[in-house]
Amino acid sequence: xxxxxxxxxxxxxxxxxxxxxxxxxxxxxxxxxxxxxxxxxxxxxxxxxxxxxxxxxxxxxxxxxxxxxxxxxxxxxxxxxxxxxxxxxxxxxxxxxxxxxxxxxxxxxxxxxxxxxxxxxxxxxxxxxxxxxxxxxxxxxxxxxxxxxxxxxxxxxxxxxxxxxxxxxxxxxxxxxxxxxxxxxxxxxxxxxxxxxxxxxxxxxxxxxxxxxxxxxxxxxxxxxxxxxxxxxxxxxxxxxxxxxxxxxxxxxxxxxxxxxxxxxxxxxxxxxxxxxxxxxxxxxxxxxxxxxxxxxxxxxxxxxxxxxxxxxxxxxxxxxxxxxxxxxxxxxxxxxxxxxxxxxxxxxxxxxxxxxxxxxxxxxxxxxxxxxxxxxxxxxxxxxxxxxxxxxxxxxxxxxxxxxxxxxxxxxxxxxxxxxxxxxxxxxxxxxxxxxxxxxxxxxxxxxxxxxxxxxxxxxxxxxxxxxxxxxxxxxxxxxxxxxxxxxxxxxx
RNA sequence: GGCGACGUACCCAAGUGGCUAAGGGAGAGGUCUGCAAAACCUCGAUUCAGCGGUUCGAAUCCGCUCGUCGCCUCCA
Numbered sequence: 417x418x419x420x421x422x423x424x425x426x427x428x429x430x431x432x433x434x435x436x437x438x439x440x441x442x443x444x445x446x447x448x449x450x451x452x453x454x455x456x457x458x459x460x461x462x463x464x465x466x467x468x469x470x471x472x473x474x475x476x477x478x479x480x481x482x483x484x485x486x487x488x489x490x491x492x493x494x495x496x497x498x499x500x501x502x503x504x505x506x507x508x509x510x511x512x513x514x515x516x517x518x519x520x521x522x523x524x525x526x527x528x529x530x531x532x533x534x535x536x537x538x539x540x541x542x543x544x545x546x547x548x549x550x551x552x553x554x555x556x557x558x559x560x561x562x563x564x565x566x567x568x569x570x571x572x573x574x575x576x577x578x579x580x581x582x583x584x585x586x587x588x589x590x591x592x593x594x595x596x597x598x599x600x601x602x603x604x605x606x607x608x609x610x611x612x613x614x615x616x617x618x619x620x621x622x623x624x625x626x627x628x629x630x631x632x633x634x635x636x637x638x639x640x641x642x643x644x645x646x647x648x649x650x651x652x653x654x655x656x657x658x659x660x661x662x663x664x665x666x667x668x669x670x671x672x673x674x675x676x677x678x679x680x681x682x683x684x685x686x687x688x689x690x691x692x693x694x695x696x697x698x699x700x701x702x703x704x705x706x707x708x709x710x711x712x713x714x715x716x717x718x719x720x721x722x723x724x725x726x727x728x729x730x731x732x733x734x735x736x737x738x739x740x741x742x743x744x745x746x747x748x749x750x751x752x753x754x755x756x757x758x759x760x761x762x763x764x765x766x767x768x769x770x771x772x773x774x775x776x777x778x779x780x781x782x783x784x785x786x787x788x789x790x791x792x793x794x795x796x797x798x799x800x801x802x803x804x805x806x807x808x809x810x811x812x813x814x815x816x817x818x819x820x821x822x823x824x825x826x827x828x829x830x831x832x833x834x835x836x837x838x839x840x841x842x843x844x845x846x847x848x849x850x851x852x853x854x855x856x857x858x859x860x861x862x863x864x865x866x867x868x869x870x871x872x873x874x875x876x877x878x879x880x881x882x883x884x885x886x887x888x889x890x891x892x893x894x895x896x897x898x899x900x901x902x903x904x905x906x907x908x909x910x
Numbered sequence: 911g912g913c914g915a916c917g918u919a920c921c922c923a924a925g926u927g928g929c930u931a932a933g934g935g936a937g938a939g940g941u942c943u944g945c946a947a948a949a950c951c952u953c954g955a956u957u958c959a960g961c962g963g964u965u966c967g968a969a970u971c972c973g974c975u976c977g978u979c980g981c982c983u984c985c986a
Contacts, residue, residue, distance in 0.1 A: 425914090445986070458986040488984075574981075580912045581982065623984090645986030646915095652985090675986070676915090682978065686985060713934080714923070719916080719979075729922060729935050736934080739948060784924090793924050796933035803933090803950085810942090810950050879944060886946070897947050906948085 417472065417786040419641070420717060422649060422672040423573055427788055432640050433670065437475040439635035440466060441669070443627060443644035443652065444526075446483040447507035448492045451514050452692040453707065453722060454678045454685050458645050459520045460708055461675045461716040461789075464836060465641070466521070468785050471835050479634045480523035481627065482508055485530050485620055490609055500610050501530075514695040517704040519837040525634045529626035533612045536621045536629040539663050540601045548662040549601055552592045557604035557617030564597045567658040573672060574650035599655050601625050624655040628663065631656075642669035646676055646717075647684075675716045685722065693722065703846075703853045706731045708838055712791040728909070733799070734839070734846070735909045740802045742843035743809050744826050746899070748819060766811040770821060773804040774828055781832050791836065798832055801825070850907035856893045863894055867903050870896070 418427040432438040442462040445455050459480075466478045484504035493500040508528075529536075540560055543549040548566045551558045564570045564578060571577055581597055590596065600622035605611035611618035631639055637660075644653070653672065660668040677684045680691045698707060710730040714720045777797060784793035805825050813822075833839040841849070848860055870885035886896050890908065897904045 443986080446984090452986085454986045456986085461986090486984090575913060576982070577912080647981075647985050650981060651983085677980075677986075679979075684980065684985090688985080717915090718923090721922085723922095725935085726922065732936095733934055736948095743949075790924075793932075796924060799933050806949050807951095874944085877944080883945060890946090895947055898943075898945090899948095904948095908947095 418788050419671050419673060420788045421670075422674050425575075428671070430671065432474065433638060436473070437477070438469055438640045439477045440469075440479065440641040440643070441627070441631040441635055441639055442478070442480045442523075442642075443648055444480045444482050445511060446486050446488060447504045447511065448486070448488040449507060449687075450510055450694045450696060452685065452687075452694050453698060454645065454692065456514070456518055456520075456695050456707060457678055457711050457716075457720070458675050459515055460518060460711045462643060462673075463520045464712065464791060465643075465673070465789055466523075467835050467837060468789060477525070477635060478523045479525045479527065479631065481630055482511075482526065482528045483623065483626065484508070484528045485610065486623060494608075504528075504530075514699075517699065518695070518708050519704070519840075521837070527630040527634060529621060529630070532626060532629050532633065533614075533621065535633050536625045537602075537614050539625060539629050539632075539659070541615060542663055543601065543659060546662065548659070550594065551616060554592075554604040557619055558602075559592070559600060559604045559619065560602040560616055561593055561598040562601050562655065562659055562662075563594055564599075564658060565595055567662050569661070570597075570658050571654065573657055574654050576650060576654070599624060599651065601659065624652055625659060627652075627656050628660040628668075631668075632660065632664070637664040637668075638666050639669050641671045641673055643673035643675070646674040649674055676719045678722050679719050680722050682721065698727070699853075701853065702727050702731065703734070703849055705734055705838065705841075709734055709795075712836060712838065713795060715788075715790055715792050717788075732909050735906070736799070737802060737839050738841070738843040738846040739906070740806055741826075741829075741839070742904070744805065744822055745843070747809055747813075747822055748826070750901075766808045767813065767818065767821060770804050770808040770825065773801055774821075774824055777801050777828050778831070785835070794832070794836070798829070801829065805829075847906050854893055854907055856907065858889075858892055858894065863889065863905050867896065867905065871903065 417430045419430045420427045440462065442458070444459075445451060451459075462478075462480070466476055469476045482504070485500065489503050490500050493503045496503065540549060543562065544551065544560060549560050549562050551560050571581070578595075578597060582595075602614060602616055602619050602625075603622055604616065605618040605620060609620065611620055631642070642653070642656075649672075657668050679685060680693075683689065683691060685692045695707070706727055707730075710727055711720070713730060713733075720726075780797045781794050784790045784797060787793070805822070808818075808821070808825075829839070850856075851858065851860070866885055866889055870882045873879075873881035873885065889896060889905070893908045893910075895906050895908045897906065
């Protein structure tokens with residue numbers, strides 16, 4: 417299995433530190449607002465990575481943190497007139513609401529920064545003792561900064577040179593720092609801010625130190641995979657490396673994995689540009705699975721352009737998948753009727769082709785996923801198999817051998833689905849859920865009643881009446897499908 | 911200014927040295943159907959931003975040009 421490592425800029429063979437098990441640390445979110453689709457991408461990508469590694473037989477310990485103390489949280493609390501921890505709690509709860517819908521599983525450990533203050537203080541104290549960090553008095557309290565010049569490898573992840581950073585620096589020169597690139601490990605408390613007791617008086621942790629303390633506590637001093645959005649490469653991950661490796665004297669993470677951005681009109685979606693969509697805004701119009709498929713339809717490192725067209729494409733793909741699943745179920749649930757069995761045998765050719773496709777599928781799926789988690793390719797394979805299955809079902813198959821073959825196809829799809837955590841509903845659920853997400857003013861019972869009405873019209877050969885029912889439903893977004901033993905319905909994808 | 915990424919059909923998107931350049935959506939034609947829908951079949955890039963070079967062979971490697979974007983400040 418190969419993973420692209422930001423540190424080396426290359427795909428590398430994945431070899432975990434310990435045999436048969438692996439640890440992943442992914443930087444989560446700062447909880448001061450609702451999550452946008454960019455947060456969703458990161459969460460979904462690492463969710464799939466975790467699931468795939470488990471599928472490969474590794475015991476995975478996945479750690480994803482919440483940053484629950486930070487300037488933005490404090491500011492938000494002031495704006496809303498509530499306590500900072502109430503803000504954090506609220507948005508952690510909202511995070512779960514969104515992510516649960518998107519099929520993002522819980523991490524094995526979900527540490528919060530404020531639960532690890534003693535650990536952070538421990539790391540910072542050691543860094544001061546070792547001479548990597550220095551204290552600066554601010555009133556009665558002190559701040560602590562990391563001295564980047566003491567860590568010669570500073571810049572190795574983001575490929576930056578300290579000299580270049582300084583010449584191009586847009587940061588305000590801070591008199592208290594020895595070097596403008598030095599960053600805060602511990603911030604002296606200001607009036608009205610939350611604080612904790614420390615060897616430096618009252619204060620609170622800097623942003624980067626929490627990940628060092630929590631990753632080391634929960635995964636050890638050297639970990640296999642550390643990841644997050646590409647915007648964390650600098651300075652966040654660079655700083656984590658500096659402080660962690662200075663602290664332990666060992667390498668911090670073997671593979672650095674970063675997901676690409678979501679763009680709007682080719683521009684990075686970001687809070688400051690205001691060009692972002694929250695997950696729940698999108699969920700007003702689309703089923704959550706649409707978002708998940710949209711994300712996984714591109715390689716995780718590529719930028720994805722966000723648009724309604726893209727979401728509609730993903731929706732159509734899902735509908736295609738569930739339609740096939742429906743055909744599979746229908747085929748399997750019908751007992752074989754003798755007349756049909758006598759009629760003609762399933763084309764041996766299509767059966768052979770489906771069998772061949774199934775034989776190849778698992779290997780091809782894993783090959784794609786083994787190649788730096790290429791979910792776009794893996795999904796391409798899924799839809800190729802879907803077409804093969806449809807072809808086979810079109811050939812009017814019958815007999816136990818056919819059933820076994822279709823059973824096998826169903827199982828094969830199911831295995832792939834569970835790794836991606838997609839396509840897990842029944843076609844019925846998919847369609848009833850679409851009634852809600854598409855805001856169709858009909859219930860399942862309404863539709864079934866209409867189908868009955870139309871059925872009696874059809875029995876009377878009153879085609880005009882039957883067609884008017886079809887038309888009426890279609891105008892509301894419901895398509896009817898006549899099959900040999902009844903009429904089914906589905907939500908029209910426009 | 912420094913560093914980096916990307917440019918594949920109408921749209922999205924795989925493919926990074928060699929079998930017919932995956933897959934999805936849209937489109938055209940056909941099969942099926944009371945009419946439909948779904949599904950399937952056929953068609954659709956002699957070509958991978960442009961120009962040079964390396965090679966028996968390149969979308970894939972190298973160079974240049976053009977274009978787009980990102981990081982260098984909080985950011986998934």
